[in-house]
Amino acid sequence: MKKKVLLAASLVLVSGGLSACGNKGEKSTGTVKNAVHRNAESREDKAVNKALDAFSALKGAKIQDTVHVKTAERGQTKNVEMDMGVEYHADPFGSKASVTTVVNSEVSHSSVMTDGKDMYLQLSNVYANGKTYRRTLKGQIGYNKFATDAANTAPKLLKAMKKNGAKITVKNEGGETVISCDASKKKLTDAQKTELLRITSPVENTYASYEKSELARWKFDECKLEVHIDSDSSQPKSYTANVTAVRTGTDGTKSTRTESFDGRYVSVNGVGAVEMPKEYIDYDQNHTKK
Structure with missing residues (x-):
């Protein structure tokens, strides 16, 4: 008897899930509409x-x-x-x-x-004029x-x-x-x-x-x-x-x-x-x- 009750409950859950999706041409339920709305990109x-x-x-x-x-x-x-x-x-x-x-x-x-x-630095001051210095970005x-x-x-x-x-x-x-x-x-x-x-x-x-x-x-x-x-x-x-x-x-x-x-x-x-x-x-x- 217990197994029959569990089986019946399972069938209700499955059929409920399928009916929520609706057949082609049927009006979607409010639950599905809300789910789509929540997932929409703002x-x-x-x-x-x-x-x-x-x-x-x-x-x-x-x-x-x-x-x-x-x-x-x-x-x-x-x-x-x-x-x-x-x-x-x-x-x-x-x-x-x-x-x-x-x-x-x-x-x-x-x-x-x-x-x-790397960074390559060229300065305009006198001591560095014409020189390029390399340094790692890290x-x-x-x-x-x-x-x-x-x-x-x-x-x-x-x-x-x-x-x-x-x-x-x-x-x-x-x-x-x-x-x-x-x-x-x-x-x-x-x-x-x-x-x-x-x-x-x-x-x-x-x-x-x-x-x-x-x-x-x-x-x-x-x-x-x-x-x-x-x-x-x-x-x-x-x-x-x-x-x-x-x-x-x-x-x-x-x-x-x-x-x-x-x-x-x-x-x-x-x-x-x-x-x-x-x-x-x-x-x-x-x-x-x-």
Whole structure:
């Protein structure tokens, strides 16, 4: 008797599952409709994914990029501004940036090149004039990180915003799709903090790792990104980002780093291969080419 009851119950479950699907031509049930609705891609997700596809589809471009960093710690402030004219080619990857750097009021000029593995630095000062220095990207490259990673900054930030659960809004404006992301004061996981620090920290490279205790000292009071995509061609047009990171020291003192990024894309898919220097001086003592 018990086996018959179980068999009957099983048949009810099976027939119920089949009837929920309905026969061809029958009206779908509310349950199925709701399931489809829940799985539908939102307008915001669709716009973000379309923008990420647009970045990954680029064969190359010129980018006019300005990065401004202001740090404040124990009453001392430092202002750094980098104006960069960047040319990059996607495959094989090569990037060259002509950089004007202003530290407080001191101006310097440099050329920063990378093949995605190494950085080649040419300085305009007297002692380095005519010389090229090679350094692995896994070494400490400081503010030059913004030049070597200029082609990746916008898509990396957009991916991070998506992962961080940022508030995302989308609007159409002047023939462009404008995607605005805001993750300010959002509680972030250690992995999310690490990713943001790798992208935005001028004193770390893109491979940096952090101890859990160090990550606990950081919070992001402001974290905003705006990306403009051409509505017709689906090509990136520009991006701006504002990030304010605050670190609390062991003695309770706070240091603040405020950054802004402003990039504009021109000559999209119109840049040829970028050749790396053939002659250089290895800056890393134990440099190994990987």
